[in-house]
Every structure is written in C-alpha cells, then in structure tokens.
Amino acid sequence: MWKKIAIGCAGITILLLIMLGVAGYKLWNMYKHSSTAGFTRPSSLSAPGVTTGANVVSKPVVISVPGVGSISDIAFDNKGNIVLAGTTGAAIGKPTLQSFISTAQWPQSMDSISIITNRIGNINYLKHGSWGSHSTLMDAQGKPVWTYKAALGIDDTAFGDVNGDGFLEFAVGLNGRGGIFLLDQSGKELWGQSDANVWHVEITDTNGDGKLEIVHSNASGQIVVRDGMGSILKSNQASGYINKFSLCAWPNRTAQRYILSSQENAVLLFDYDGKTLASLNAQGSSEYGDAKGTWVKFRNGHSDYFAVLDFVQIWDSSMLFIYSPPGKLVYREVLPGYFSSIATLIDPKTKDESLLIGGLDKVLKYSVPAGQQ
Numbered sequence: 127m128w129k130k131i132a133i134g135c136a137g138i139t140i141l142l143l144i145m146l147g148v149a150g151y152k153l154w155n156m157y158k159h160s161s162t163a164g165f166t167r168p169s170s171l172s173a174p175g176v177t178t179g180a181n182v183v184s185k186p187v188v189i190s191v192p193g194v195g196s197i198s199d200i201a202f203d204n205k206g207n208i209v210l211a212g213t214t215g216a217a218i219g220k221p222t223l224q225s226f227i228s229t230a231q232w233p234q235s236m237d238s239i240s241i242i243t244n245r246i247g248n249i250n251y252l253k254h255g256s257w258g259s260h261s262t263l264m265d266a267q268g269k270p271v272w273t274y275k276a277a278l279g280i281d282d283t284a285f286g287d288v289n290g291d292g293f294l295e296f297a298v299g300l301n302g303r304g305g306i307f308l309l310d311q312s313g314k315e316l317w318g319q320s321d322a323n324v325w326h327v328e329i330t331d332t333n334g335d336g337k338l339e340i341v342h343s344n345a346s347g348q349i350v351v352r353d354g355m356g357s358i359l360k361s362n363q364a365s366g367y368i369n370k371f372s373l374c375a376w377p378n379r380t381a382q383r384y385i386l387s388s389q390e391n392a393v394l395l396f397d398y399d400g401k402t403l404a405s406l407n408a409q410g411s412s413e414y415g416d417a418k419g420t421w422v423k424f425r426n427g428h429s430d431y432f433a434v435l436d437f438v439q440i441w442d443s444s445m446l447f448i449y450s451p452p453g454k455l456v457y458r459e460v461l462p463g464y465f466s467s468i469a470t471l472i473d474p475k476t477k478d479e480s481l482l483i484g485g486l487d488k489v490l491k492y493s494v495p496a497g498q499q
Contacts, residue, residue: 197484299324
C-alpha cells in the first residue's frame with residue numbers, strides 16, 4: 127500500500143514540475159524576445175484616462191451587465207440581439223443596450239470564451255482552455271456538449287469548417303511539445319501534428335480560395351499555416367515575436383483578414399508570409415498584449431476609423447486606440463483593468479456606428495459628439 131502511495135506522490139510531483147517548467151518556459155520566451163527585457167510597467171500606463179484626442183469621441187456610456195464577469199466576446203444573433211460571454215456567464219440584450227438577460231452561468235470561473243452563432247439562431251459557447259483547464263463546447267444554457275482533456279496544458283482553441291463538410295471542427299493548440307490537434311463536432315480527435323508551444327490558434331481563409339486554413343503561433347514566435355489535414359503550408363518569422371494575435375480586415379473593412387499583433391509601442395499587421403503590412407503607433411503596447419481590432423463608421427457617409435483594443439494582463443491595464451485613414455492615431459485612452467472584447471454596433475435608423483468595449487460586468491459604448499463627423 128505504501129509503495130502505491132509513494133508512486134502516486136512521485137507522479138503528482140513530476141506533473142507539478144512539468145507544469146512549472148512549461149510556465150517558466152513561456153515566461154522566458156516572452157522575456158528574451160522583448161526589447162524591454164523585463165516587466166517594468168511603462169509610465170504611459172501610470173494613470174487611466176484619455177491621453178490623445180479628448181474631443182474625438184464622447185465620454186463612453188457605461189452599460190452594467192451583472193453576472194457575466196470579464197467579457198471576452200461580443201457577438202450578434204440572427205435577430206440582431208447582442209450576445210455577451212464572460213468569465214462567469216453569458217447574457218443577451220437588445221441593440222438598444224437598455225437591458226440584458228442572463229442566459230447562462232458557468233459552474234466555475236472560466237478563461238477566454240468565444241460565442242458561436244449560426245443563421246438559424248443557435249448559440250454555443252467555446253471555452254478556449256488554459257494550462258490548468260480543459261477546452262469545452264457548451265450549449266446556450268452553458269451545459270457542456272463535450273470536453274477535451276489533453277495530456278499537456280491547452281493554450282488555445284479555435285473553430286471553423288476546416289474540412290468543408292458543413293460542420294465545425296476545432297483546432298486545439300497545446301503547450302510544451304504537445305503540438306496541435308483537430309477535433310470534430312463531437313470533440314473527437316481527427317488528427318494531431320507536432321509543434322512546440324502553440325500559443326494562439328485561428329481558422330480563416332488565408333489565400334482567398336474559399337477554403338479555411340489553420341493559423342497559429344509557436345515557441346519560435348512564427349506564423350504557421352496548416353491545411354485541413356494539419357500539413358504545414360508555410361511557416362514564417364515576422365519582424366516581431368508572435369504570441370497572442372487576432373485577425374481583422376486590412377486595409378479596409380471589406381478586405382481580407384490579416385494578423386494583428388501587439389508589439390513594443392506599436393500594433394502591427396502581418397500577412398501570412400510574415401510581411402509587415404502596417405505599423406500603427408500604440409504607446410504602451412508590448413509583446414505581452416492581446417490586441418483586437420475592428421472598423422467603425424461613427425457617421426454614416428463618412429470615413430471609417432480603425433479601432434484597436436489592447437489588454438496587457440501583466441500590467442492589468444487596457445488601451446483603446448482609434449486611427450483615421452491611413453493609420454494616423456487620433457485617440458488613445460488607458461483603461462484600468464480587463465477590457466478584452468471589441469465590436470461595432472450599427473443604428474438601424476441612421477446607420478451611424480458605435481464602438482462597444484467589453485469589461486468586467488459592463489460594456490462601454492463610444493460614439494462621436496453631436497454634429498461631429
């Protein structure tokens with residue numbers, strides 16, 4: 127009996143050492159690739175508030191949404207209702223933003239959650255997973271449809287119809303030497319491919335042929351593109367170390383989606399060969415950030431603006447940047463704490479657009495002052 131207990135304790139110790147090693151490796155990778163070579167909080171983040179362009183947008187309207195936690199995704203269903211998903215639950219509300227109804231509460235606090243909607247109105251929620259938790263697909267009420275448990279920690283999960291069969295697949299990136307796996311709609315493994323520290327995963331059409339590919343970063347900070355069977359189509363190094371990233375249309379809202387990455391005092395857009403398409407001034411940003419972007423036309427009939435929200439977890443701060451064409455910074459605001467979701471809301475009557483930012487149990491709505499273009 128004592129022998130079994132000793133073996134069990136040894137196994138737990140080994141597992142803990144592996145987890146600590148993986149965490150240390152990730153921090154070291156981020157450390158050694160950073161031009162600041164440290165975790166010193168920039169003076170540009172010392173105090174919240176607007177630092178550039180105080181008159182560009184009005185002071186945001188704050189909409190309270192209790193029970194959702196830190197909002198990681200904002201989406202719209204087939205009726206135009208706003209769907210929010212956060213660390214503790216989900217809610218749905220009318221486009222007027224006057225009231226939200228809680229639709230799901232998670233059994234425990236979760237990390238990043240994505241909303242999956244379809245044309246017939248079905249809603250699912252995807253828990254991306256993290257080092258200490260699994261990847262889970264949930265129904266509209268928050269009940270698990272399936273849970274994927276990996277041998278090593280999960281870094282990220284993305285969804286899309288990679289096989290072109292009309293059903294969603296799920297690409298799961300693992301930490302350490304765990305590689306990347308593709309799951310079918312029921313959470314069963316279709317294939318696995320080797321790689322190291324697959325930090326972030328997206329599924330998108332990278333070449334305009336109508337077929338989806340898997341795009342991810344890895345331990346080397348590369349941009350890796352794989353086909354539906356996991357074979358590498360291209361693997362390139364960008365000008366900065368790629369950890370977390372997002373996808374957004376560039377250089378306009380109808381263009382192809384490219385990679386948006388937070389770097390030192392800039393947010394950069396890369397194509398899938400690693401070529402820099404644009405470098406936008408973003409004081410306070412760093413490789414530790416998680417940048418997301420969207421286009422917003424504050425006044426119908428006038429120019430689009432490009433808005434970027436960058437959340438830097440190690441400094442517990444967020445920054446909102448707004449750029450006028452062709453990428454001139456016109457607005458910068460430092461936001462205290464977690465703000466990690468961004469979306470555009472259109473007024474059905476005027477066709478003017480507002481900018482929505484999701485934070486802790488609240489949404490901020492940005493518009494332009496009356497009479498301003």
